[in-house]
Amino acid sequence: MNKNRPVNLDISTIQLPITAYVSILHRVSGVALFAGVAVLLWMLEASLSSEASFEELKELTASPLCKLILWATLAGLAYHMIAGIRHLIMDMGIGESLEGGQTGAKIALALAVITITALGVWIW
Amino acid sequence: MVTAVTSFGRSGLYDWLIQRVSAVVMAAYTFFIVGFIFTTPEMTFDIWQGLFNQLWVRIFTLATLLSIAAHAWIGLWAVLTDYLTTRLMGAKATALRLFAQVVLGVVTLTYLVWGFEILWGA
Numbered sequence: 001m002n003k004n005r006p007v008n009l010d011i012s013t014i015q016l017p018i019t020a021y022v023s024i025l026h027r028v029s030g031v032a033l034f035a036g037v038a039v040l041l042w043m044l045e046a047s048l049s050s051e052a053s054f055e056e057l058k059e060l061t062a063s064p065l066c067k068l069i070l071w072a073t074l075a076g077l078a079y080h081m082i083a084g085i086r087h088l089i090m091d092m093g094i095g096e097s098l099e100g101g102q103t104g105a106k107i108a109l110a111l112a113v114i115t116i117t118a119l120g121v122w123i124w
Numbered sequence: 125m126v127t128a129v130t131s132f133g134r135s136g137l138y139d140w141l142i143q144r145v146s147a148v149v150m151a152a153y154t155f156f157i158v159g160f161i162f163t164t165p166e167m168t169f170d171i172w173q174g175l176f177n178q179l180w181v182r183i184f185t186l187a188t189l190l191s192i193a194a195h196a197w198i199g200l201w202a203v204l205t206d207y208l209t210t211r212l213m214g215a216k217a218t219a220l221r222l223f224a225q226v227v228l229g230v231v232t233l234t235y236l237v238w239g240f241e242i243l244w245g246a
Contacts, residue, residue, distance in 0.1 A: 031203060041239055
């Protein structure tokens, strides 16, 4: 195979379809969630180690910065999970056509926006 | 390019399946925890600790942590083998990627041990 064949991956010259955005966001949210695991484990530890640290965590999560970090983590989880469930549905052979893929991407995006908004309302 | 040897299951098909099985475990756990939080009128330390005092909940949590470890390795491997390539990074790409994978492996191991300590107490 010719290893020097031309490659054009200059994203700015390519018009990306909605499925590409859903896929890229799935990746970005996945990478971000790897860091988010630290946040969730830290919260689990604080919530379980003692009653005092449980109450401390409750107080801490009342601060705007903590709320923002928690929201960002849960938003990443919500998006990644919805996009992942879309993958599982497609594995079952549903929505695999070009049109089906686009419809699935739109549904996933809409569900993600609704869920992330609801999470924001719940946290604040 | 040394890529397949650093994958999780040493085969694309195996990775594909592990990615899905681990995803189902994590999704089930998320629904379980979210469901528990929303069906508890007022969350107190006793109720929360009582949940994790049950062996099956700790096992479910550990299964989720193991799923996170495998799932993240497979996902991050896919990202790294896409971007840390000789075409994008030059000759040092493989060394760079192996270094990144070692760092991510250490973080993953830290998560596992940390989680184990939270659940079974140190």
